[in-house]
Amino acid sequence: MAAQVHALKELLEKRFPSAVPLVWRTAGAIRTGVAELDRALPGGGLPRGRVVGWTPGPGSVALLRSACAAAVGGGERAAWVDGGGTLAAGLENGALLLRPTGRCQALESAEELLRSGGFALVVLCGARAADAERVRLSRAVREGGSTLVALDGEGFLAGVRVSTHIGPTDWRWRLDPWGEPVVPEAVCVHARVRAPGWNREAEFWLRVVSDEPDLSVEPGLGDRRGSD
Amino acid sequence: MSLICLWSPGWETGAGATERRGEPGAESGPPEGLLPLLLEEVPRLAFDAGRGVVWADARGLPTTRIAVSLLGRLGARGVEGGSAARAGVAAVGVAAELAARSAEAGVRVVRAGGERQFLAPLSLELLRPDPRLLTLLDGVGVQHCGQLAALEREAVEVRFGAEGVELWRLVRADDRRRFFAPIPPERSHASFDFLDYEVRDARRLIFTLNALLESVCATLRERGDRARALVLELPLAGGGSWSRTLRAALSTSERDPWLRRLRDLLDRIRLPDAVTGVSLRVDATEPAAATQGDLFDRGFASRGAVEVALARLIDGEIASFVAPDFSRHPLPERRTRWRAQELVELIETRSADATLAQSAPEPKLTLQLLPEPRAIRVQTRRRRDHLLPVRYRVEAKGARPRWYTLVTAAGPERISGGEYDERPFAREYFRCVDDSGTLLWLFRDALAQAHEGGESARSASAQGDWYLQGWWE
Numbered sequence: 123m124a125a126q127v128h129a130l131k132e133l134l135e136k137r138f139p140s141a142v143p144l145v146w147r148t149a150g151a152i153r154t155g156v157a158e159l160d161r162a163l164p165g166g167g168l169p170r171g172r173v174v175g176w177t178p179g180p181g182s183v184a185l186l187r188s189a190c191a192a193a194v195g196g197g198e199r200a201a202w203v204d205g206g207g208t209l210a211a212g213l214e215n216g217a218l219l220l221r222p223t224g225r226c227q228a229l230e231s232a233e234e235l236l237r238s239g240g241f242a243l244v245v246l247c248g249a250r251a252a253d254a255e256r257v258r259l260s261r262a263v264r265e266g267g268s269t270l271v272a273l274d275g276e277g278f279l280a281g282v283r284v285s286t287h288i289g290p291t292d293w294r295w296r297l298d299p300w301g302e303p304v305v306p307e308a309v310c311v312h313a314r315v316r317a318p319g320w321n322r323e324a325e326f327w328l329r330v331v332s333d334e335p336d337l338s339v340e341p342g343l344g345d346r347r348g349s350d
Numbered sequence: 351m352s353l354i355c356l357w358s359p360g361w362e363t364g365a366g367a368t369e370r371r372g373e374p375g376a377e378s379g380p381p382e383g384l385l386p387l388l389l390e391e392v393p394r395l396a397f398d399a400g401r402g403v404v405w406a407d408a409r410g411l412p413t414t415r416i417a418v419s420l421l422g423r424l425g426a427r428g429v430e431g432g433s434a435a436r437a438g439v440a441a442v443g444v445a446a447e448l449a450a451r452s453a454e455a456g457v458r459v460v461r462a463g464g465e466r467q468f469l470a471p472l473s474l475e476l477l478r479p480d481p482r483l484l485t486l487l488d489g490v491g492v493q494h495c496g497q498l499a500a501l502e503r504e505a506v507e508v509r510f511g512a513e514g515v516e517l518w519r520l521v522r523a524d525d526r527r528r529f530f531a532p533i534p535p536e537r538s539h540a541s542f543d544f545l546d547y548e549v550r551d552a553r554r555l556i557f558t559l560n561a562l563l564e565s566v567c568a569t570l571r572e573r574g575d576r577a578r579a580l581v582l583e584l585p586l587a588g589g590g591s592w593s594r595t596l597r598a599a600l601s602t603s604e605r606d607p608w609l610r611r612l613r614d615l616l617d618r619i620r621l622p623d624a625v626t627g628v629s630l631r632v633d634a635t636e637p638a639a640a641t642q643g644d645l646f647d648r649g650f651a652s653r654g655a656v657e658v659a660l661a662r663l664i665d666g667e668i669a670s671f672v673a674p675d676f677s678r679h680p681l682p683e684r685r686t687r688w689r690a691q692e693l694v695e696l697i698e699t700r701s702a703d704a705t706l707a708q709s710a711p712e713p714k715l716t717l718q719l720l721p722e723p724r725a726i727r728v729q730t731r732r733r734r735d736h737l738l739p740v741r742y743r744v745e746a747k748g749a750r751p752r753w754y755t756l757v758t759a760a761g762p763e764r765i766s767g768g769e770y771d772e773r774p775f776a777r778e779y780f781r782c783v784d785d786s787g788t789l790l791w792l793f794r795d796a797l798a799q800a801h802e803g804g805e806s807a808r809s810a811s812a813q814g815d816w817y818l819q820g821w822w823e
Binding site: 154155156178179180181182183184185187188191199203207208209211212218219220221222223227228230231234235237238239240241287288289290291292293295302303304305306309328329330331 | 696
């Protein structure tokens, strides 16, 4: 059955090379959850059936986590291939988190998910692809109609490129009574989106999750933070 | 004739029986040693505690001889109630039961086709109906099976209800009760013995396994089953056998996924001895069934393809799907444990979340943790009672090291512990923004000197004191 469907798709692609699967048009682009950034992206979000090259930088993980959550919230699937194993928490809304056993396995996992056609968004991070691997991934994206966001995706013939930047003075801190910074509360992110014939910038604020360590040694004891 | 019914007054534990025996609350199980003793003669047994009878499946066996033998064993071994037991043999259950109950002693056989005539003169009380129903029947003069059997079904239904109809069927020798659970079909299996040679290289077995697998999978498809687990068993030349169970994330009757798993296994193993044959059998199955889905769920149409893709990644050990389990461990790198998720869990989670979560949460910068803290070089200045980091440098492989200036540093936040159950630790954490705008999480290991040999090592370990724990992204 799967072979017949594949053969039918190949036939349609040959006869109608410029045809685009209907779902790409009906489903629309994948939102990132930040209206300013969505407006800067061509099509109002991450385009389907394309590779998006995203330069790693402050805010990139936050925005892509949000995009995964938005895809799942819309009834679709999203997956995050964590090649570097740095994601400290799970993903919201039930997006799938993969931990591959190595770089090649990360690329193979991403290709398998993309080719299945069941994922609206696949994020690949911590695994840089060589030339041949980039070609395979690009083909899988086209066949499956998914969006691949390659963090650190240098060398990809990406339809859209996104980079984010935060300046040293863009952080908003909660201060202590002596005026010294204690906890970062929010940050202003500068995003730049480039595509053929498209160059936009966006600026928006993101909140910072500072619920990292509950620094008490025992749950019942109070925190022993600060020395002043 | 295929059924043997054994009955003894001592085995009955129904309400009426316990009253008769004067043992309220008597145990409802069979007498100790009864069933194992009988299983020496017949393949299947069923004990009906309420009616106090044992049913023996004697299809294909010489029933009368077996029945005599069973009674003999019961009498000889001294099983509770065994000496008073009687046996009825018939093709219909109700006839066998009443034959046992009405027998003076020993075995009573009911001729095939003559069950209704046999039942006709017997008292209805022998069938142990509800006492109220028995009273009603007695009130209209129906006391024997033959009298009830002679009535019209509609008349019985109108006057005595469903219970009456059930009893009416029994007295007409129309017994629809199932005494034994159906025998499960034999699981698919295939095997091959090497008569003239032995195999020492496991990878050479793949050709034989391919053929066996084809046969096993064909049988599965014929039955409408899918295999969840396969057992590969290899008889060894020196005696004994080597076996391994293969489990698939997605149960399937397709040959390719199983062949891939077998090939992976054979590539990895080293056989303890030469192999003289190959056996493959299905260990667990589940019926092939389509999943009821939601047509408005956009991911529904692609569910099958996604299941296959995820199963391939899990089975091939290419990647594991993980979910975090958080603990309250004070060290951040040990706080989160990653738990591998099963395929079913992945699919079910998505379905549930897709229907519940229609809105995406607000994006927030979250902490990214290194799997283990990375040692860095840090320049500090003294501030009150602590050292404040002002510059840092990461020695990364293949990258040109560079000093970064820390424009903001908040802290310290201090943790310590591990005195009793692990290596002691004491850390001072700082949240710092460097000149590239990245928010970092650094810490100073306050016990580094103690770990490295005390104060004498302090001057030589300027780099080892400071670590990069993670960053916000």
